[in-house]
Amino acid sequence: xxxxxxxxxxxxxxxxxxxxxxxxxxxxxxxxxxxxxxxxxxxxxxxxxxxxxxxxxxxxxxxxxxxxxxxxxxxxxxxxxxxxxxxxxxxxxxxxxxxxxxxxxxxxxxxxxxxxxxxxxxxxxxxxxxxxxxxxxxxxxxxxxxxxxxxxxxxxxxxxxxxxxxxxxxxxxxxxxxxxxxxxxxxxxxxxxxxxxxxxxxxxxxxxxxxxxxxxxxxxxxxxxxxxxxxxxxxxxxxxxxxxxxxxxxxxxxxxxxxxxxxxxxxxxxxxxxxxxxxxxxxxxxxxxxxxxxxxxxxxxxxxxxxxxxxxxxxxxxxxxxxxxxxxxxxxxxxxxxxxxxxxxxxxxxxxxxxxxxxxxxxxxxxxxxxxxxxxxxxxxxxxxxxxxxxxxxxxxxxxxxxxxxxxxxxxxxxxxxxxxxxx
Amino acid sequence: xxxxxxxxxxxxxxxxxxxxxxxxxxxxxxxxxxxxxxxxxxxxxxxxxxxxxxxxxxxxxxxxxxxxxxxxxxxxxxxxxxxxxxxxxxxxxxxxxxxxxxxxxxxxxxxxxxxxxxxxxxxxxxxxxxxxxxxxxxxxxxxxxxxxxxxxxxxxxxxxxxxxxxxxxxxxxxxxxxxxxxxxxxxxxxxxxxxxxxxxxxxxxxxxxxxxxxxxxxxxxxxxxxxxxxxxxxxxxxxxxxxxxxxxxxxxxxxxxxxxxxxxxxxxxxxxxxxxxxxxxxxxxxxxxxxxxxxxxxxxxxxxxxxxxxxxxxxxxxxxxxxxxxxxxxxxxxxxxxxxxxxxxxxxxxxxxxxxxxxxxxxxxxxxxxxxxxxxxxxxxxxxxxxxxxxxxxxxxxxxxxxxxxxxxxxxxxxxxxxxxxxx
Numbered sequence: 001x002x003x004x005x006x007x008x009x010x011x012x013x014x015x016x017x018x019x020x021x022x023x024x025x026x027x028x029x030x031x032x033x034x035x036x037x038x039x040x041x042x043x044x045x046x047x048x049x050x051x052x053x054x055x056x057x058x059x060x061x062x063x064x065x066x067x068x069x070x071x072x073x074x075x076x077x078x079x080x081x082x083x084x085x086x087x088x089x090x091x092x093x094x095x096x097x098x099x100x101x102x103x104x105x106x107x108x109x110x111x112x113x114x115x116x117x118x119x120x121x122x123x124x125x126x127x128x129x130x131x132x133x134x135x136x137x138x139x140x141x142x143x144x145x146x147x148x149x150x151x152x153x154x155x156x157x158x159x160x161x162x163x164x165x166x167x168x169x170x171x172x173x174x175x176x177x178x179x180x181x182x183x184x185x186x187x188x189x190x191x192x193x194x195x196x197x198x199x200x201x202x203x204x205x206x207x208x209x210x211x212x213x214x215x216x217x218x219x220x221x222x223x224x225x226x227x228x229x230x231x232x233x234x235x236x237x238x239x240x241x242x243x244x245x246x247x248x249x250x251x252x253x254x255x256x257x258x259x260x261x262x263x264x265x266x267x268x269x270x271x272x273x274x275x276x277x278x279x280x281x282x283x284x285x286x287x288x289x290x291x292x293x294x295x296x297x298x299x300x301x302x303x304x305x306x307x308x309x310x311x312x313x314x315x316x317x318x319x320x321x322x323x324x325x326x327x328x329x330x331x332x333x334x335x336x337x338x339x340x341x342x343x344x345x346x347x348x349x350x351x352x353x354x355x356x357x358x359x360x361x362x363x364x365x366x367x368x369x370x371x372x373x374x375x376x377x378x379x380x381x382x383x384x385x386x387x388x389x390x391x392x393x394x395x396x397x398x399x400x401x402x403x404x405x406x407x408x409x410x411x412x413x414x415x416x417x418x419x420x421x422x423x424x
Numbered sequence: 425x426x427x428x429x430x431x432x433x434x435x436x437x438x439x440x441x442x443x444x445x446x447x448x449x450x451x452x453x454x455x456x457x458x459x460x461x462x463x464x465x466x467x468x469x470x471x472x473x474x475x476x477x478x479x480x481x482x483x484x485x486x487x488x489x490x491x492x493x494x495x496x497x498x499x500x501x502x503x504x505x506x507x508x509x510x511x512x513x514x515x516x517x518x519x520x521x522x523x524x525x526x527x528x529x530x531x532x533x534x535x536x537x538x539x540x541x542x543x544x545x546x547x548x549x550x551x552x553x554x555x556x557x558x559x560x561x562x563x564x565x566x567x568x569x570x571x572x573x574x575x576x577x578x579x580x581x582x583x584x585x586x587x588x589x590x591x592x593x594x595x596x597x598x599x600x601x602x603x604x605x606x607x608x609x610x611x612x613x614x615x616x617x618x619x620x621x622x623x624x625x626x627x628x629x630x631x632x633x634x635x636x637x638x639x640x641x642x643x644x645x646x647x648x649x650x651x652x653x654x655x656x657x658x659x660x661x662x663x664x665x666x667x668x669x670x671x672x673x674x675x676x677x678x679x680x681x682x683x684x685x686x687x688x689x690x691x692x693x694x695x696x697x698x699x700x701x702x703x704x705x706x707x708x709x710x711x712x713x714x715x716x717x718x719x720x721x722x723x724x725x726x727x728x729x730x731x732x733x734x735x736x737x738x739x740x741x742x743x744x745x746x747x748x749x750x751x752x753x754x755x756x757x758x759x760x761x762x763x764x765x766x767x768x769x770x771x772x773x774x775x776x777x778x779x780x781x782x783x784x785x786x787x788x789x790x791x792x793x794x795x796x797x798x799x800x801x802x803x804x805x806x807x808x809x810x811x812x813x814x815x816x817x818x819x820x821x822x823x824x825x826x827x828x829x830x831x832x833x834x835x836x837x838x839x840x841x842x843x844x845x846x847x848x
Binding site: 031033037051053057058062063071111125140141236241 | 670
């Protein structure tokens with residue numbers, strides 16, 4: 001997109017064209033991409049075809065433009081012999097801001113999506129409690145609600161970046177799209193556990209869903225009582241079926257698998273269940289051949305969503321880097337970006353409000369000179385944790401590791417402006 | 425929903441059962457609505473039909489549960505002889521939190537929804553500028569973006585409450601559903617006006633859409649340069665067609681009609697256009713028969729969304745009052761609720777973060793004693809403005825007024841727990 005005006009001198013913040021983030025705050029990182037408009041054509045009378053006749057009417061429930069049909073969940077794949085045991089991914093490279101539309105939130109099901117009648121669904125609390133209780137959905141409507149924005153990330157997100165010898169030729173969402181964020185509204189789990197009354201020895205809560213797999217996970221009681229949420233609404237409306245309608249558990253910042261969908265049972269116990277989904281799966285194989293169980297919080301992480309593979313540059317000039325950062329342990333403290341493969345770093349601008357355990361959108365302006373470049377982002381959180389390089393992550397976790405991958409992501413930009421996945 | 429346990433004594437905050445909002449913060453306003461669960465039935469083996477066979481598979485773009493088919497836009501109505509000149513409303517009483525799902529955001533079109541090809545759409549800036557410019561959608565992608573959550577309210581929202589002699593027998597969304605809120609991402613309008621360069625005498629910007637009506641409004645330059653936004657994304661994804669795809673103006677806090685959809689022209693002028701939509705319509709008829717033009721910011725306002733007509737109470741006991749508050753001039757400072765028709769008021773809990781020109785969710789706990797009651801909410805903003813009563817609003821604006829109605833809304837609760845619209 002050539003400009004007919006000269007680009008002003010912009011203050012650099014790091015090597016290879018990264019500009020000062022304060023340019024965002026005062027609006028100075030303008031692309032100068034507007035084309036001159038002849039005065040005579042300015043207020044022209046000609047109309048596009050869509051403006052010549054009255055348009056479509058109102059609809060009971062809207063849908064995206066047909067011109068956005070390419071924006072869909074990615075990499076839908078199911079186990080052989082099933083159609084509902086698998087995943088779909090969020091197309092991060094086509095989205096902006098921090099909220100994921102419900103229609104595009106990633107999915108991970110262990111035996112498909114049940115069609116639950118809310119009038120016949122109930123939640124049961126039993127085990128080491130003084131009063132075993134059951135709650136209809138109507139009963140849950142009587143309890144205090146809270147609204148909070150949180151991310152939810154599958155612990156297997158980005159795992160292919162750990163296990164593949166060569167960088168997979170995939171897009172941002174295909175690599176990292178097992179993450180989404182929403183505004184959730186629900187009942188604090190503590191309110192119901194208080195009502196049931198914790199008995200001696202209560203230390204864990206086994207949460208089980210009412211899908212055909214009866215997916216279950218063991219939750220430390222401390223987490224359940226801290227910020228565990230029984231979610232009824234996501235982004236304003238009732239949960240969608242694939243996200244646990246009519247009731248899901250949400251454990252902010254913890255690996256997504258623990259936020260059990262279609263929640264039916266809360267069994268208070270003295271010890272974890274050691275179920276399949278926390279022993280054979282969702283555990284971390286270590287270099288010595290032993291597996292580490294119970295890695296709950298998702299580590300600090302970031303990814304540049306644009307530019308990224310498929311969103312290529314159209315020639316030298318000014319570009320806006322946009323990306324997402326998050327931490328399961330708290331709030332993002334800073335994100336740095338590099339355009340020279342990590343030799344130098346510039347601080348990115350973080351969009352307010354920066355909320356704990358929610359996605360943070362970061363931005364930086366970059367003057368691309370047309371030569372090959374390598375774009376990286378590196379986040380730190382308010383515990384002081386910072387993203388490792390891929391070699392550092394592998395050295396620590398071992399070659400057999402797959403879950404909880406949070407290393408720095410690099411996009412290589414070639415001289416044609418094409419972006420591709422890269423290691424280091 | 426009877427309880428098998430006695431309700432603890434809860435500290436009152438105002439008359440007729442309103443409880444202290446601090447109960448929310450420490451989770452003490454429990455409904456005690458859980459029913460006893462016999463131990464033998466706790467971990468029962470019986471399964472609901474939906475859990476007996478594998479469920480549905482992943483989908484490219486999701487949709488709500490079929491059990492939520494009743495949650496749709498309300499009161500769809502068009503001008504005679506058209507199908508796209510009219511409104512639909514957001515079903516506020518079925519939503520929670522602050523974000524409105526894109527599929528349920530209200531609509532107001534003046535000649536239907538155009539089907540715009542983004543590759544053929546452009547924005548033009550001309551008039552009192554030094555360099556008339558045009559921008560393709562690809563060019564706009566090169567500019568700095570910001571992400572902010574804002575409400576958008578039609579100035580005709582709730583107008584029937586001003587004009588009807590008797591309180592209309594309508595639901596919350598039918599009365600007040602010409603408001604929604606979203607997380608918007610776009611380019612600051614100031615960045616493009618700076619690039620075009622304001623010329624002498626520039627004072628207004630006439631924004632015109634590329635629908636068949638060529639809907640246009642005059643925007644004060646000061647507002648355009650302050651926080652005017654050229655929106656590309658809404659709640660993470662590209663704008664929907666009915667909300668201006670591929671480009672709309674957003675003027676935070678101003679009456680919704682000014683946030684021109686399908687934006688194509690920005691004509692910088694020295695005076696307002698005095699177009700139909702700012703003279704014959706969207707102006708305020710005063711008691712003396714003259715009309716007041718250019719009432720831009722939407723006034724401070726609130727409404728209780730639950731309980732509300734159609735969401736009836738099921739018997740005496742504890743209920744959670746939930747509602748929305750907003751102000752076009754800044755942030756909500758406080759919301760008070762009354763259960764005795766305004767004789768006494770209790771402060772409601774405001775869900776954080778409270779953001780300027782965005783919806784704020786408020787909550788309060790209420791112990792209903794089974795007698796007729798009258799629920800009200802009253803918001804104030806950080807300019808010190810507070811919602812008036814309906815008589816006070818009518819006395820100030822006159823009997824012919826319709827736009828910019830922001831008086832206190834009352835719901836009458838009868839002895840059966842039924843809620844209905846009420847005056848005063």
